[in-house]
Amino acid sequence: MTSAPVASLQACRAAGGRWVGGHDVSGHCFLLIHSALFLAEEAVAPLLAVLSDRRHASPALTTARRAALAATLALVGVWVFMLYATARYFHGIHELLSGTVLGVSYWAALYQSGVLGPA
Helix, strand or coil, X not given: CCCCCCCCHHHHHHCCCCCCCCCXXXXXXXXXXXXXXXXXXXXXXXXXXXXXXXXXXXXXXXXHXXXXXXXXXXXXXXXXXXXXXXXXHCCCHHHHHHHHHHHHHHHHHHHHCCCCCCC
């Protein structure tokens, strides 16, 4: 076995080696958390309207809007499951934590700082 340098984790594993050192922020974790928080933030106002509509009949929320809200929440649910699978099978704890911190930080920087907000 030679000790020629390789440029990537995939090349190292393909050569039968073991990658040592380095840190890879979990991009999956970052994107799934940021996307779920983004959509959840956008769904809060319509969700509250649907919940208050149960007490006060309002024609403002059509069946199509309710279906869109349900689809949005279902998509967030799928993303949460994908996040679980990513955490369970693909990354170490440090990679997951760094991806989580960056995903939440990016969302917070945009939404909680007032740069963006629900439409």
